[in-house]
Amino acid sequence: xxxxxxxxxxKTCVVIAxxxxxxxxxxxxxxxxxxxxxxxxxxxIAPFTDIQIACNDxxxxxxxxxxxxLRELKADKWTRYKHLAWEYNINYxxxxxxxxxxxxxxLVHINNGSGPMAINxxxxxxxxxxxxxxxxxxxxxxxxxxxxxxxxxxRHYFGEYPxxxxxxxxxxxxINKNGEIIGLIKNYEAMIPDLNKQGVEVINxxxxxxxxxxxxxxxxxxx
Numbered sequence: 001x002x003x004x005x006x007x008x009x010x011k012t013c014v015v016i017a018x019x020x021x022x023x024x025x026x027x028x029x030x031x032x033x034x035x036x037x038x039x040x041x042x043x044x045i046a047p048f049t050d051i052q053i054a055c056n057d058x059x060x061x062x063x064x065x066x067x068x069x070l071r072e073l074k075a076d077k078w079t080r081y082k083h084l085a086w087e088y089n090i091n092y093x094x095x096x097x098x099x100x101x102x103x104x105x106x107l108v109h110i111n112n113g114s115g116p117m118a119i120n121x122x123x124x125x126x127x128x129x130x131x132x133x134x135x136x137x138x139x140x141x142x143x144x145x146x147x148x149x150x151x152x153x154x155r156h157y158f159g160e161y162p163x164x165x166x167x168x169x170x171x172x173x174x175i176n177k178n179g180e181i182i183g184l185i186k187n188y189e190a191m192i193p194d195l196n197k198q199g200v201e202v203i204n205x206x207x208x209x210x211x212x213x214x215x216x217x218x219x220x221x222x223x
Contacts, residue, residue: 002091003105004078008035009126014205014219016042016049017115019136021207022157026133026219033223034131037122038075039114041158042134049075053121055114057081058165064088078121080108099187101194111187119191123200130202131222137210139179145170151179180210189213 012034016022018041027046030036038049040059044067052075054060060079063070077090085092096102098109101120108120115135122130140151145168150160160166169175174183188211195202204211205219 004124006126012129013127017134018156019134022134099190132204135206
């Protein structure tokens with residue numbers, strides 16, 4: 001059984017998601033100053049990443065075939081699907097749909113998304129300070145999940161995923177009237193007791209983020 005190695009004990013990590021606020025200037029500032037975990041397509045803007053994760057099987061299946069950069073990435077690459085780990089020769093991690101943080105290095109909690117899951121990876125690797133980039137946690141105010149319309153602004157820094165990978169949540173328990181992804185935000189909030197117990201500090205450096213449960217700052221101040 002492969003376990004997440006606790007090889008970054010006490011160190012700082014920048015967890016880069018794919019929110020629309022992410023840009024090259026932020027990523028270039030991070031380079032060489034801290035370790036990096038990239039989520040989904042964030043590896044393409046930060047190919048120097050140390051750890052690459054993606055929650056969904058269709059993401060790996062699409063981009064592994066399409067992108068040589070991903071295939072040749074020197075980072076630790078993790079999937080929660082055994083058949084993909086075997087086929088692509090990448091790391092497999094068992095997972096469970098549960099809030100909070102797993103303390104077991106052979107298991108991660110999904111928390112309904114790659115972003116919260118990445119935080120669990122970071123704690124299992126031993127990081128004690130996590131800086132978040134690309135965690136906007138909001139769509140455009142005119143987002144229309146019912147009619148599958150992203151709205152007047154992109155949901156990711158690169159635009160939209162291919163149609164087969166697009167998700168359009170509709171419930172007001174998931175997306176409020178302002179486009180804030182409140183369902184996923186609650187899963188971040190649910191990790192706070194475990195983060196405090198482990199002495200892990202999380203600081204959100206995403207400009208204008210709707211994820212307010214962590215201290216807000218800038219990447220320049222924190223690195």
